[in-house]
Amino acid sequence: MRTITYLRATDTAGAVEAVSSDPTSDYLAGGTTEVDLLRQEVLNPRRLVDINDLPLNGIEGTPEGGLRIGALARMSDVAAHPVVRERFPVLAQALESGASPQLRNMASMGGNLLQRVRCSYFRDAESPCNKREPGTGCSALAGFSRGHAVLGTSEHCIATHPSDLAVALVALDAHVRTLGPRGERTYPADEFFLLPGDSPHREHPMEHGELITGIEVPATDPARRSLYLKVRDRASYEFALVSVAAALSVVDGSVADVRLALGGVATTPWRARRAEDFLVGAAADADAFGMAARVEMADARPTPMNAFKVELARRTIVRALRTLTGGREADPGTGSPT
Template sequence: MHAISYARVGDVDSALAEGAEPDSRFLAGGTTEVDMLRIGVAQERRVVDINDLPLGGIEELPDGGMRLGALARMSDVAATPSVRERFPMIAQALELSASAQLRNMASMGGNMMQRVRCGYFRETDMPCNKREPGSGCGAEGGFHRGHAVLGTSEHCFATHPSDVAVPLVALDAVIHLRGRYGGRTMPLEDFFLLPGDTPEREHPIEHGELITAIEVPSAPVARRSLYWKVRDRESYEFALVSAAVAVTVSDGVIREVRLALGGVATKPWRARTAEGLLTGGPAIRDAFEAAASAELAPAVGRPQNAFKIELAKRTIVRVLEKVTAA
């Protein structure tokens, strides 16, 4: 691990000033960032500790939405009664993430900046276009069982690892950013970039720009929702496939549906094709299977991860059956 300098700040303006310095990076819970520094993937020489900033609030909004401060801890958000009542799939995704110890430390904003778990990205002796553009993709001819089948490119097909980002994207969450020149917001879905020809660029965030909050708009449909995670073991494991589903059913017809996938794509994957096919149709297995097949039609499987395509289809069907039967 290379030498780093450390600064601790107590207000947002100071954080922005410190974060704008060259080779600086913000530190919140540190559950990813400290790992990146230890293994030599993160090259920053200066860490700005933002844990004293007043960004840890969990606020109910008058219209029924929620505002989650960037420094709100994952465990605190999951335990908040209004989150559990209004957006159960958010609480479920958080509780299925990592371990209890990590959830007590990890922040919501930090989770949005979580780096991929690809072994070739984390092993600095291996080629990785995300870590070192133009060096090649070690996973292409190596071990890639956990890698993505949607949103891939010839330069990278590493899977996005976040659980909670999946229901947040399904619910049209908005992320709030603040930089030296003011604040801005964007749909959370747009905050995660596909690898394309620039796999090293994961977010449209500027150097020194700070996440301040995540806002979840009111969504009555989310009261009937479920986050389902399929993995190799029941705890402390990343998803092979996950699905966040919220539905409103009336007289056997799906009136509204939100659906997003995790574990299968290079970003949290909003399943808009499936949503379009399901809305206004019958809440029956045949319709679920048709929607799942259409959503996974563009998927690109490789020798070790092609099983994810069928697994994702079955997961979509299973979760839809569970939610519509509730």
């Protein structure tokens, strides 16, 4: 049996010092993913620094119409907050579709962004996996890959990023604030998640001991008209086969502004910038939506097992945008078309 020591942090600077000074230490917040990985011996820290007493759980709107969220705010509290539901419905819907109520009551916002992939080869602690043991190979390339990525892949990793929340934040141009040994930093959400390339074990630009302290979401014109549409094998708690975070502004029948991000299909929360560029100024109709979806998915690199995701992603993008333009109504609580 492995021995793990435990420290309960009482201030943010002390927590950062405790972890950054010891390469065998790690943070513990809600623990909804980390505890599982400890049990499976995928993660092997020698010390856990509990940060739940730190004052990082605030949720507040800004005078400019934006949003500030503490890293330790619970997913359920953020999803239920009136400012979130009014100004950023896509965020509330992503949170509510991302986990069971029990998990949402425990899981922290910062922890959700740092959750590890659900690839079975990463989690079985035995199969070759470049994320878990760099240089050992990627078992999914020739193995079972139905749920794996078709965008942003490399010859070293095709694992899909698991977070629904992150997809919504990328679409909303959010920023992630941190505190580390070198002081405070701010990362655009779209740059906070790294493509696997030849170093898939490195998923974020943070250094060891750097702690997420908060998330900032700016006010944007289309944010109030937004949704999160998630397609999965079952309607209950399940990871996405494809998901779309969409925000849209239409003026005189044309797309004035649009924000799109995809989940379930890429190695990171995937900002669909090609589709966005195509749509701005285009007619807000199904034909334009379909063409934008094809443009975005043109570089997809599927395996024989997950090739269906390419067409599914195209259809989901169109369905999300049609919903926002009144072509099809969606349940405001889940983002699922009715």
